[in-house]
Amino acid sequence: xxxxxxxxxxxxxxxxxxxxxxxxxxxxxxxxxxxxxxxxxxxxxxxxxxxxxxxxxxxxxxxxxxxxxxxxxxxxxxxxxxxxxxxxxxxxxxxxxxxxxxxxxxxxxxxxxxxxxxxxxxxxxxxxxxxxxxxxxxxxxxxxxxxxxxxxxxxxxxxxxxxxxxxxxxxxxxxxxxxxxxxxxxxxxxxxxxxxxxxxxxxxxxxxxxxxxxxxxxxxxxxxxxxxxxxxxxxxxxxxxxxxxxxxxxxxxxxxxxxxxxxxxxxxxxxxxxxxxxxxxxxxxxxxxxxxxxxxxxxxxxxxxxxxxxxxxxxxxxxxxxxxxxxxxxxxxxxxxxxxxxxxxxxxxxxxxxxxxxxxxxxxxxxxxxxxxxxxxxxxxxxxxxxxxxxxxxxxxxxxxxxxxxxxxxxxxxxxxxxxxxxxxxxxxxxxxxxxxxxxxxxxxxxxxxxxxxxx
Numbered sequence: 160x161x162x163x164x165x166x167x168x169x170x171x172x173x174x175x176x177x178x179x180x181x182x183x184x185x186x187x188x189x190x191x192x193x194x195x196x197x198x199x200x201x202x203x204x205x206x207x208x209x210x211x212x213x214x215x216x217x218x219x220x221x222x223x224x225x226x227x228x229x230x231x232x233x234x235x236x237x238x239x240x241x242x243x244x245x246x247x248x249x250x251x252x253x254x255x256x257x258x259x260x261x262x263x264x265x266x267x268x269x270x271x272x273x274x275x276x277x278x279x280x281x282x283x284x285x286x287x288x289x290x291x292x293x294x295x296x297x298x299x300x301x302x303x304x305x306x307x308x309x310x311x312x313x314x315x316x317x318x319x320x321x322x323x324x325x326x327x328x329x330x331x332x333x334x335x336x337x338x339x340x341x342x343x344x345x346x347x348x349x350x351x352x353x354x355x356x357x358x359x360x361x362x363x364x365x366x367x368x369x370x371x372x373x374x375x376x377x378x379x380x381x382x383x384x385x386x387x388x389x390x391x392x393x394x395x396x397x398x399x400x401x402x403x404x405x406x407x408x409x410x411x412x413x414x415x416x417x418x419x420x421x422x423x424x425x426x427x428x429x430x431x432x433x434x435x436x437x438x439x440x441x442x443x444x445x446x447x448x449x450x451x452x453x454x455x456x457x458x459x460x461x462x463x464x465x466x467x468x469x470x471x472x473x474x475x476x477x478x479x480x481x482x483x484x485x486x487x488x489x490x491x492x493x494x495x496x497x498x499x500x501x502x503x504x505x506x507x508x509x510x511x512x513x514x515x516x517x518x519x520x521x522x523x524x525x526x527x528x529x530x531x532x533x534x535x536x537x538x539x540x541x542x543x544x545x546x547x548x549x550x551x552x553x554x555x556x557x558x559x560x561x562x563x564x565x566x567x568x569x570x571x572x573x574x575x576x577x578x579x580x581x582x583x584x585x586x587x588x589x590x591x592x593x594x595x596x597x598x599x600x601x602x603x604x605x606x607x608x609x610x611x612x613x614x615x
Contacts, residue, residue: 203483205536207527208476208566210494210559214523215442217464219457223247226435228453230464234446243438243451243463258423265416272409276402283398290391294374297388301371308364315357322350444468447523447560467523469558473508474538476566477529483510483536486568492538495565507568509537524561538566 217230223245230242326346332338377392444466451463474494490507512534529535540558 203568205476205478205566208564209524210474210562211522211524212467212472212560214465214467216462217242217440218460218462219245221436222459225451225455230449236440237443240440241437246435262419265412269412276405279402286395305367312360315360319353319357322353326350438463472558476536477527477533478536480534493567494540503540505538505540508539511535
């Protein structure tokens with residue numbers, strides 16, 4: 160009997176374990192299904208994206224022929240490295256003559272502009288004097304008119320008082336039955352006429368005072384004089400605007416002349432030396448193209464080679480503006496390098512409606528085409544020094560510029576829940592540490608109190 164009971168309880172335990180395992184599996188299946196069915200609106204994907212970087216020009220400083228060239232595509236360069244030499248025995252004098260001619264031209268333009276500025280300044284002062292003279296004359300005339308109107312108002316006020324007194328006397332006589340009610344009508348009409356005349360005089364006085372106030376504030380309305388003042392004001396505004404533009408032009412030409420003076424001093428310092436110059440890299444980076452070869456003749460400023468710095472690389476993607484209108488700078492992003500099967504994290508660096516790529520070849524790759532309702536989202540890819548697949552010098556160079564990628568903005572719900580869970584665990588751990596420290600401090604304080612009581 161005991162053996163049967165033992166087998167029965169063992170079977171019950173096995174059945175309970177099986178049920179509990181089934182419940183756990185069903186719960187996990189329901190949770191996964193629910194997460195899969197929830198719309199993932201925090202994850203916005205764009206397949207129209209490319210990795211790009213600004214290109215730096217390694218240019219010739221003079222006209223001449225390439226004598227030496229130590230550049231190869233993929234070569235790493237640092238700022239100040241000599242990449243090539245260009246020789247031209249006549250370059251020093253040619254450049255110097257060109258700079259001197261430019262200095263003469265700028266000097267002449269600055270002098271002409273200053274003469275025009277002085278002429279306009281004299282005209283501006285003349286117009287301002289005319290405006291002040293006319294305005295003061297009009298204000299003086301209006302002051303006289305206002306004084307006359309005030310006298311008229313006072314005269315009509317006295318006449319109204321006189322008519323009021325006569326009407327009051329007639330009313331007293333009416334009460335005493337000395338006159339009839341009909342005889343009061345002419346006096347009332349005289350009194351009302353005096354009131355009307357007073358109101359008209361006050362209105363004229365008010366109008367003149369308003370006109371004087373407007374003219375004092377530089378506001379001109381109606382009349383021949385007002386039209387003349389308005390014409391003068393418009394002329395003054397135009398002259399002042401022209402003066403502002405002229406001043407900007409003078410300042411810009413003067414700054415350029417100062418730059419030319421420095422260039423002339425530098426060129427004069429090279430006179431007597433060999434007509435050769437070194438082509439120096441101004442920025443650190445990696446050579447992406449070599450645009451000249453030994454023996455080529457190059458112009459001043461013509462690129463000998465181009466380089467880029469992978470630290471300045473970014474990914475540019477096209478999105479509909481309505482999809483990213485609430486997107487914040489710093490939003491997490493994921494860049495999928497399709498050819499490598501590699502994903503790298505990043506952050507939203509900039510959101511622009513129109514992206515000006517600047518001069519030709521300013522950037523390594525062409526930006527994806529964007530329509531009027533779309534914007535560019537620029538993502539800065541996080542550096543991963545341990546990722547050797549992105550550090551090779553292949554056709555995309557060290558940072559895979561020019562490669563089309565897939566960019567996903569935001570976080571998936573699972574990633575967001577994991578991040579929130581990690582943050583909650585960290586917060587609880589910090590709170591536990593704080594409570595432990597508080598309890599320990601309380602115990603130390605209690606022990607100190609007991610020691611003091613025992614000493615007493």
